Amino acid sequence: MDDWRPAASLENLRRRAALIARIRLFFAARGVLEVETPLLAAAAVTDLHLASFELDAGGERRYLQTSPEFAMKRLLAAGSGPIYQLGKAFRDGEVGRLHNPEFTLLEWYRPGFDHHALMDEVDAFLGEILGLPPAERIPYGELFERHLGIDPHRAGAAELRRCVRRRDLDVEGLAEERDPWLDVLLSHVLEPRLGRGRPTFVYDYPASQAALARLRDGDPPVAERFEVYVEGIELANGYHELVDAAEQRRRFAADLARRRERGLPAVAMDERLLAALDHGLPPCAGVALGVDRLALLATGGDALADVVAFPFDRA
Amino acid sequence: MATYSTNQFRSGLKVMLDGDPCSIIENQFVKPGKGQAFNRVKLRNLLTGRVLDKTFKSGETIEAADVVETSMQYLYHDGSRWHFMVPDTYEQYEVDENVMGEAAKWIKEEDVCDVTLWNGQAISVTPPNFVTLEVTETDPGLKGDTSSGGSKPATLETGAVVRVPLFISVGEVIKVDTRTGEYVSRA
Numbered sequence: 001m002d003d004w005r006p007a008a009s010l011e012n013l014r015r016r017a018a019l020i021a022r023i024r025l026f027f028a029a030r031g032v033l034e035v036e037t038p039l040l041a042a043a044a045v046t047d048l049h050l051a052s053f054e055l056d057a058g059g060e061r062r063y064l065q066t067s068p069e070f071a072m073k074r075l076l077a078a079g080s081g082p083i084y085q086l087g088k089a090f091r092d093g094e095v096g097r098l099h100n101p102e103f104t105l106l107e108w109y110r111p112g113f114d115h116h117a118l119m120d121e122v123d124a125f126l127g128e129i130l131g132l133p134p135a136e137r138i139p140y141g142e143l144f145e146r147h148l149g150i151d152p153h154r155a156g157a158a159e160l161r162r163c164v165r166r167r168d169l170d171v172e173g174l175a176e177e178r179d180p181w182l183d184v185l186l187s188h189v190l191e192p193r194l195g196r197g198r199p200t201f202v203y204d205y206p207a208s209q210a211a212l213a214r215l216r217d218g219d220p221p222v223a224e225r226f227e228v229y230v231e232g233i234e235l236a237n238g239y240h241e242l243v244d245a246a247e248q249r250r251r252f253a254a255d256l257a258r259r260r261e262r263g264l265p266a267v268a269m270d271e272r273l274l275a276a277l278d279h280g281l282p283p284c285a286g287v288a289l290g291v292d293r294l295a296l297l298a299t300g301g302d303a304l305a306d307v308v309a310f311p312f313d314r315a
Numbered sequence: 316m317a318t319y320s321t322n323q324f325r326s327g328l329k330v331m332l333d334g335d336p337c338s339i340i341e342n343q344f345v346k347p348g349k350g351q352a353f354n355r356v357k358l359r360n361l362l363t364g365r366v367l368d369k370t371f372k373s374g375e376t377i378e379a380a381d382v383v384e385t386s387m388q389y390l391y392h393d394g395s396r397w398h399f400m401v402p403d404t405y406e407q408y409e410v411d412e413n414v415m416g417e418a419a420k421w422i423k424e425e426d427v428c429d430v431t432l433w434n435g436q437a438i439s440v441t442p443p444n445f446v447t448l449e450v451t452e453t454d455p456g457l458k459g460d461t462s463s464g465g466s467k468p469a470t471l472e473t474g475a476v477v478r479v480p481l482f483i484s485v486g487e488v489i490k491v492d493t494r495t496g497e498y499v500s501r502a
Contacts, residue, residue, distance in 0.1 A: 096344025183350035
């Protein structure tokens with residue numbers, strides 16, 4: 001048995017620690033407050049593609065948080081001003097070269113920012129922390145037009161499926177819905193090309209992929225959301241945050257209905273978040289960034305195991 | 316019927332795909348942060364040897380293939396089929412020429428091979444990595460020429476033809492790597 005040993009080298013663990021120290025300096029210099037919120041909360045994310053670990057805490061159902069988003073928004077609504085958090089997040093079923101079911105997430109919120117202002121700050125962050133040159137920015141629609149010659153906001157599922165087939169991708173088990181086919185194209189075809197030499201920010205997502213971002217009316221309407229890619233790796237996901245309590249409740253309910261349809265576990269809707277939105281969340285933008293991946297990029301490794309002391313199979 | 320979920324995928328797992336047994340070579344979990352998760356899988360079709368790429372929606376299940384690899388001793392060739400036996404149980408299996416493939420040209424009676432069975436039928440035979448065989452035919456080498464890099468073809472007792480150094484002569488026994496088909500040394 002040799003798996004008591006760390007998967008990452010001690011040298012990489014030292015570099016990781018230095019990276020985290022630099023992250024704290026970055027936010028201290030900008031007057032962003034470090035906060036800590038519960039990992040073991042009474043409510044969970046409703047997102048169909050995120051699975052929370054559920055457990056019994058003294059007879060009460062609790063969920064390990066997939067991100068600290070809900071609790072941080074409660075702080076914002078309480079008037080915290082700009083905040084960041086460095087901590088663990090948990091996602092069941094996500095194991096792979098770039099996934100570990102428990103991972104370190106950096107999440108921060110900026111009252112008064114929209115997604116473009118926050119992209120500016122993420123760009124400055126990557127320049128300072130990883131020494132990367134300024135990012136390129138491309139709307140989601142233009143990205144698909146440029147590389148695949150399709151309009152991802154309007155193409156139907158059949159057209160998207162044909163586009164996948166043309167690329168000799170053989171995909172099993174997808175329904176006639178647009179989003180999963182868009183996800184295939186993004187993750188299999190586009191992602192490997194993004195962030196080469198400089199970060200790529202993809203922004204203004206299809207309205208159907210808004211998650212917790214606000215929608216902007218237009219033709220087509222888009223979600224004010226962005227993703228950050230560095231050297232083919234998805235590093236961060238940000239939103240111009242939805243602040244409308246009624247709309248948030250509708251999205252939670254719609255997610256829960258779809259969870260029921262698909263036989264996914266029902267989760268408790270976060271009533272405290274909704275109450276905070278009712279009270280008033282200041283207009284803001286927020287972003288969540290994978291710190292293990294950041295460390296991987298900083299050390300030039302190949303898999304998270306290169307920068308995580310004890311990944312899932314040794315935990 | 317046994318099935319595997321995508322989260323059980325790992326290399327070496329045997330699964331059914333479009334009616335054929337396949338072995339997973341590589342499994343990669345990919346997931347856009349807020350989107351559908353997939354398993355990108357590289358598989359080898361165990362009947363044709365072809366390697367294919369396939370993407371599964373994570374959480375899908377796939378039928379397991381009843382594939383087992385067993386060490387068997389080669390007994391004899393009856394003119395059309397190769398006969399093998401499991402040493403422990405004396406169970407015997409017949410193997411067709413198309414299943415034998417390349418293995419046919421390397422093995423002698425009593426050699427132990429890895430035979431892959433699918434639903435109890437042999438679908439592939441892997442010979443030992445190294446075999447020792449007698450040279451039955453080769454041009455006489457030049458006397459004294461033992462070190463020049465030259466080589467010549469030699470026919471072995473099983474009918475296989477390999478390149479051997481010039482100093483090898485008929486009647487000698489040599490060691491061959493069956494994975495590359497190359498001469499290794501005098502046995």
